[in-house]
Amino acid sequence: MKKRVEKVVKEKAAGNVEDEFSKIADDYQCSGSLEMDFPELCSLLGMKEIPAVTPRPPASRCQSHCFCHFIGWKVDELMARVLNKTLPALSNLQNLHLWRAGLTGRTLTSLKNTISLCSNLRTVVLEGNPLPEQSYHLLISEDSMLTHVSLRNNRIGEEGARLIGSALATAQAANNNLLSLNLAFNSIGDAGAAHIAQGLRLNRSLLCLSLANNHIGDTGASRLAEVLGPFSLTHDEVVERRRLLLRRDQSVRERTAHLHTTFFKFIFLGLGQSHSFLYIFGAIWDTGQIFHPVSLHQSAELVETVSPLLEPGVQHTGGRVILPGNTALTSLNLAGNMLSEQSLLLFLSSVGAQTEGGGLLRLCLNRNRFPPDCDSFLKIKELMSLRDPLNKTAPAQVDDEQGQAA
Structure with missing residues (x-):
């Protein structure tokens, strides 16, 4: 391979060798070994400085999944091409870490496409x-298979938070795979927190969310507290709920009509078959395979896209449609923000109304603008200490983001 490259360089020294280099790199067949493929591809693409790749041994002999850490590497377009070839070839790649990689919007888009080709990659x-x-938000789009994403220290502001909130969920679509999202040490602010809260209204997969150190005050915190308890649907959400209900009812009717038709065809075809037909028909009727209204309704729901807008517990009060709050979220970190006791009262009300069937198990509120001995904070700590199944003896308000800023 190297001899071929040298030949190309000699033959086209006065011309444009880049295209030929690219073709050679595209034809390269990865072996599945990062230590071998990475430097080879970098060389084929004419990169002068090739970062060293140091394999990390697994923490235990039974651990076979792969971690890729790129710390301080500049991921320009050439490097993005190398990653696009090498990473999908790592069949056991599950974790990808990029710290200060100098990404641009273009290289992030390329990285997103690469991630989609990595069948077992779940943490970025x-x-x-x-x-x-x-x-x-491209990393957590509706079709993303990632379950854990950390976006700390990226200077994410209101616009970035708006896009992330929409990626979490809208009335028409939602991310159903993401379990944890770390947005600590950004600049999300009150307006951005409101956008994240909007995404949490109809997202039912996210379990852990960190918004620590984001300049969030009472206005943004109140929007987050609101979605934890019952809330009114917006006009667009009501319209979408009606559309889903009509679609579900239509599915039930179509399946019922189909089974009725099948039923009568079965009878007419069986006429004249005397006792053998009656015996078979009776056996099928007894097992409920011909027609059962409850089964029809359940099967219609199975084919329907799961949506919180159709979840049980919806109430109609004073012309409003009230949806049960988000009880999927189990951990919320708001440490290091600008919350006052006003926010604590709202969280205490929302979390206190959550039942044992779901809801927050951990709410971190350290280092905000209220005295640590205020009554509302102490009540929240007590409530969380009773709920947290992993922390029965230690204080419940542990801040895992403290000291992590860079």
Whole structure:
């Protein structure tokens, strides 16, 4: 392979060798070994400085999944091409960490496409990579298979938070795979927190969310507290709910009509078959395979896209449609913000109304603008200490983001 490259360089020294280099790189067949493929592809693309790749041994002999850490590497377009070839070839790649990689909107888009080709990649840590385009939401789009994403220290502001909130959920679509999202040490603010809260209204997969150190005050915190308890649907959400109900009812009617037709065809075809037909028909009737209204309704619901707008417990009060709050979220970190006791009262009300069937198990509110001995804070700590199944003896208000800023 190297001899071929040298030959190309000699033959086209006066011309444009870049295209030929690219073709050679595209034809390269990865072996599945990052230590072998990465430097080879970098060389084929004419990169002068090739970062060293140091394999990390598994923590235990039974651990076979792969971690890729790119710390301080500049991921320009050439490097993005190398990653696009090498990472999908790593069949056991599950974790990808990029810290201060100098990403741009274009290289992030390329990275997103690469991630979609990595069949087992579930965790992406993209920190210290501020983007003017604020396009981090591409990593958590509706079709993303990632379950854990960290976007700390990226200077995410209101626009980035708006895009992330829409990626979490809208009335028409939602991310159903993401379990944890770390947005600590950004600049989300009150307006951005409101956008994140909007996404939490109809998202039922996210379990852990960190918004620590984001300049969030009572206005943004109140929007977050609101979605934890019952809330009124907006006009657009009501319209979408009606559309889903009509679609579900239509599905039930179509299936009922189909089974009725099948039923009568079965009878007419069986006429004249005397006792053998009657015996078979009776057996099928007894097992309920011909027609059962409850089964029809359940099967219609199975084919319907799961949506919180159709979840049980919806109430109609004073012309409003009230949806039960988000009880899927189990951990919320708001440490290091600007919350006052006013916010604590709202959280105490919303969390206190959540039943044992779901809801927050951990709410971190350290280092905000209220005295640590205020009554509302103490009540929240007591409530959380009773709920947290992993922390029965230690204080419930542990701040895992403290000291992590860079």
